[in-house]
Amino acid sequence: MVTLNAAGRLAGRSCVVTGAASGIGRAVAERFVREGASVVATDLDAEGLRRLAGRFPDAVSTVVGDVAREEDARRMVRAAVERHGRLDVLVANAGVIPLMEITEATAEDWDQVMAVDGRGMFLTCKYAIEAMTAQERPGGSIVCLSSISGEAGQRGQAVYGPAKFVASGLTKHLAVEWADRGIRVNAVAPGTIATERVARLREEPGGTEYLEAIEKLHPMRRLGDPAEVAAAVLFLASDDASFITGAVLPVDGGYLAQ
Template sequence: MVTENAGSPAGGRLVGRSCAVTGAASGIGRAVAERFVREGASVVAFDVDEAGLDRLAERFPDAVSTVVGDVARDEDARRLVAAAVERHGRLDVLVANAGIIPLMEITEATAEDWDHVMAVDGRGMFLTCKYAIEAMTAQDRPGGSIVCLSSISGEAGQRGQAVYGPAKFVASGLTKHLAVEWADRGIRVNAVAPGTITTERVARLYDEPGGTEYLGAIEKLHPMGRLGDPAEVAAAVLFLASDDASFVTGVVLPVDGGYLAQ
């Protein structure tokens, strides 16, 4: 159960800010985009899912514009950042959220599986951060905030994640290295590490054979005894993106119901 105020706006913490969110058509990315809009931001939403982006933009026509593309493609990542600068004059916040989550053991995985996940979750995060930093250092008032989406799988080992888990270690590592590299130029780089979150894909498991039993077992692995909600992750992303975290950089913040505390 989500806490009562998890999705409630806290008073315009991103008023006047230009923000780009990848993977914004669904799940955590969509929750982040929605929360940012309620906090006063202008959001450029990016995803391969054009229909999902259209639904988001229809809800917030004055605050959300969209770019369809694949973060793993250099030209698409560059185009996202250029769109934010062209439409809003600058880029203040990047949320590097786009990713895919295949679950398989190493004996099941192929080299193609590895390359595909690393292209989206690894290369895609690298590219969007690269072009965001280039824009943030070139604008009239240099600086900005980047929030990467890691995972509990990017902080601790888990079964069945021989491909996905290492990609999230990339997210955690990239966050720390970029934070040190760009701190003196006014760019903060942080990450959140969610536990299991009830995104659309996870919610569908309840209707699949064995899904209820599987999710029940996963819930028990989280000391709070439940799964998280995308709005709860969005609240943590908002904190790291906003001036409330002005002296915070290089942090990988768990949003995991106590999972990593065990």
């Protein structure tokens, strides 16, 4: 586990983190709280959200919902505005990660991934931008979760990878569209990160072999830690990145440098 010291870089900020019940989203929510933020954590996993809020009862409130449903996405953003008076940061993290070749995938698989990873990111960004432009002091920061699969091709990612190209593309277009109104939009592109989902691969046929192979493809020869991704998200969300927008920052142990 990576341990990083807090410096209060988000003190007083109102933040929404989607997909916050586990993995990278939970690590981001935890890091934001330690940096002074008030966090609205959202997910479909009510129990995971309950555990997170139980650890930070004064700083974390929760919304159970599906980012792919328009009313749920709107409700997530509205919760931050109603509870904290404004929205300063959105981390659009919620997503699903199926691993399959195109001959195995069905149209339903495609639709599910695009609904969550594509439509869900679009909706949460849309309502966040509406809130950020309407508030008394307009502006804010959005960080989208892309992937190395949203920057380069990989085997077994014919469904997931294109959805992450959506994340990278949406980031760049929104950055240009809203820069003059004080909204920065950036993304991180993680390599393979040791989340709960990745750990479960070892229980699936061929999963252990897949992970051994994917580790070797990262020049640092290891998987990343969710806290390492959270540190990059924090940087992009904070004033330390005040002149950065439209960037897709790899957090990948050198994978995309090859």
